[in-house]
Amino acid sequence: MKERLDRQTIALRVAKEFEDGAVVNLGGGIPALAANYVPEGRTVTFHAENGALGFGGVPAAKEDEKPYYLGANGIPFMPLPGASFFHHADSFAMIRGGHIDVTVLGALQVSEKGDLANWTFPERGLGNIGGAMDLAAGCNKVIVAMEHVTPKGQVKILRQCSYPLTAALCVKLIVTDIAVIQVTPDGLVITETAPGWTAGEVQALTEPKLLISPGLKEIEL
Amino acid sequence: MKNKIYKSCSDAVADIPDSASVMIGGFGHAADKPQHLIKALRDQGAKDLTIIGNSSGNAGKLGIGSLGGIPFIDEEVLVENRQVKKAICSVPASLVMSKPSAFEKQYLARRVELEYVPQGTLAERIRAGGAGLGAFFTPTGVGTLIEEGKEKRTIDGREMLMEYALRADYALIRAYAADTMGNLVYRGIMRSFNAIMAMAAKVTIVEVERVVPAGELDPEIIVTPGIFVDRIVACGGGKQ
Numbered sequence: 445m446k447e448r449l450d451r452q453t454i455a456l457r458v459a460k461e462f463e464d465g466a467v468v469n470l471g472g473g474i475p476a477l478a479a480n481y482v483p484e485g486r487t488v489t490f491h492a493e494n495g496a497l498g499f500g501g502v503p504a505a506k507e508d509e510k511p512y513y514l515g516a517n518g519i520p521f522m523p524l525p526g527a528s529f530f531h532h533a534d535s536f537a538m539i540r541g542g543h544i545d546v547t548v549l550g551a552l553q554v555s556e557k558g559d560l561a562n563w564t565f566p567e568r569g570l571g572n573i574g575g576a577m578d579l580a581a582g583c584n585k586v587i588v589a590m591e592h593v594t595p596k597g598q599v600k601i602l603r604q605c606s607y608p609l610t611a612a613l614c615v616k617l618i619v620t621d622i623a624v625i626q627v628t629p630d631g632l633v634i635t636e637t638a639p640g641w642t643a644g645e646v647q648a649l650t651e652p653k654l655l656i657s658p659g660l661k662e663i664e665l
Numbered sequence: 666m667k668n669k670i671y672k673s674c675s676d677a678v679a680d681i682p683d684s685a686s687v688m689i690g691g692f693g694h695a696a697d698k699p700q701h702l703i704k705a706l707r708d709q710g711a712k713d714l715t716i717i718g719n720s721s722g723n724a725g726k727l728g729i730g731s732l733g734g735i736p737f738i739d740e741e742v743l744v745e746n747r748q749v750k751k752a753i754c755s756v757p758a759s760l761v762m763s764k765p766s767a768f769e770k771q772y773l774a775r776r777v778e779l780e781y782v783p784q785g786t787l788a789e790r791i792r793a794g795g796a797g798l799g800a801f802f803t804p805t806g807v808g809t810l811i812e813e814g815k816e817k818r819t820i821d822g823r824e825m826l827m828e829y830a831l832r833a834d835y836a837l838i839r840a841y842a843a844d845t846m847g848n849l850v851y852r853g854i855m856r857s858f859n860a861i862m863a864m865a866a867k868v869t870i871v872e873v874e875r876v877v878p879a880g881e882l883d884p885e886i887i888v889t890p891g892i893f894v895d896r897i898v899a900c901g902g903g904k905q
Contacts, residue, residue: 492854493784493785494692494693494694494697494854494857495692495854495856495857496853496854508902509853511694511695511696511853512696512852512853512854512855513853513854514694514696514853514854516692518694523853529851529853529854529856530856531788531856531857531858531859531860531861531888532692532719532784532785532787532788532856532857532858532860532861533788533789533791533792533861535785535788536784536785536788536789537789539785540785540803540804540805559808564758568758568762569769569772569773570757570758570769570772570773570779571758572755572756572757572758572760573755573756573781573782573783573784573811574755574756574783574784575755575783575784575785576783577783577784577785577786577805577806577809577811578783578784578785578786578805581804581805581806581807582785582804582805608809608810609808609809609810610809611805611807611808611809612807612808612809613808
């Protein structure tokens with residue numbers, strides 16, 4: 445078995461996409477880990493859909509304050525200088541209104557056109573939409589962070605999603621444990637591979653045809 | 666002047682009838698959920714309720730952010746007690762797949778109804794309801810199963826769905842402090858659905874950590890003006 449990037453390393457690569465000054469919303473799972481890897485010298489403002497903007501990963505100092513300072517994922521945070529709190533209608537006005545630069549979401553499936561399926565699969569019978577449909581439809585740039593295939597080895601990057609969609613044509617970049625892939629009008633372009641992986645080996649685990657970027661390189665960490 | 670202060674949560678929820686629609690505030694953390702009012706409604710026993718909120722109850726599976734060391738309860742206790750006929754929410758299933766929520770089990774057994782609403786659409790439907798609007802258009806949900814049966818229009822070159830405003834008979838919400846007029850202030854992440862549901866119900870009932878005389882809260886920092894609030898119960902910081 446070839447070595448794949450672990451979850452922390454995927455998050456580290458994702459965080460390189462955060463530009464200085466960006467406002468970023470992170471979904472649960474691998475995306476949430478990206479908060480710990482903002483590149484040095486860049487300042488990023490994190491948005492939590494439960495009504496907070498401008499907080500850090502450091503837990504609230506006092507035990508009696510913790511219940512009031514929790515992100516959407518339940519992780520305690522500390523309001524940083526310049527932070528603000530707001531209600532849900534304002535929080536999602538930020539999301540739909542194009543005020544959030546980047547969202548990083550997990551995915552069950554992504555299509556070659558950038559369709560995203562991440563809230564349920566048919567066997568479960570129901571699922572949780574949460575804020576995913578608003579984030580996917582509203583944020584300026586949607587990045588998917590995920591393992592390239594399921595634990596059972598099923599392919600997740602497909603010509604067409606078979607699971608119910610979260611939003612159509614929304615994903616711009618896919619960062620997995622073996623590759624970085626851009627979604628372009630011409631199709632999926634592989635730009636980086638994990639150490640020890642070739643584009644051909646990534647293609648074998650990807651249903652649609654991958655175009656190979658002229659600048660294809662090993663993932664820089 | 667009408668007295669808005671109620672002695673107990675059970676007094677405040679006593680008149681909620683069977684088949685009422687009830688908005689339940691918060692996002693899903695202990696500090697933002699009206700836990701004392703939920704417990705009182707459970708004990709009161711009204712049946713065939715339509716509950717409207719972010720989730721149909723997950724506390725038993727998560728227990729995030731317990732307040733004052735008290736085990737966290739949410740609307741799941743109403744579902745477990747078979748008081749819920751229908752949920753209008755964005756998070757009906759457990760966040761931990763191996764531990765299904767009470768609602769999830771009853772839904773799969775076809776004992777409860779569900780209307781899926783994306784979280785931002787839910788928030789805006791509630792805000793619109795409180796603001797006296799009838800409906801609005803949103804890009805959220807286009808191309809998904811959410812668009813089924815909804816009017817679609819292209820506005821500014823983008824496809825959008827029409828979503829109706831939501832109102833309810835009652836709203837159970839939580840805030841940090843109230844004055845005797847019902848003006849509310851919050852702390853940290855408490856506003857969530859609480860501050861918008863306050864506007865969207867015929868009767869809004871708020872539990873707060875403390876009540877102060879009118880005039881003690883600075884008018885400049887009021888988040889929910891008192892005209893949106895009908896009943897106030899002081900519950901302290903997490904004690905049930």
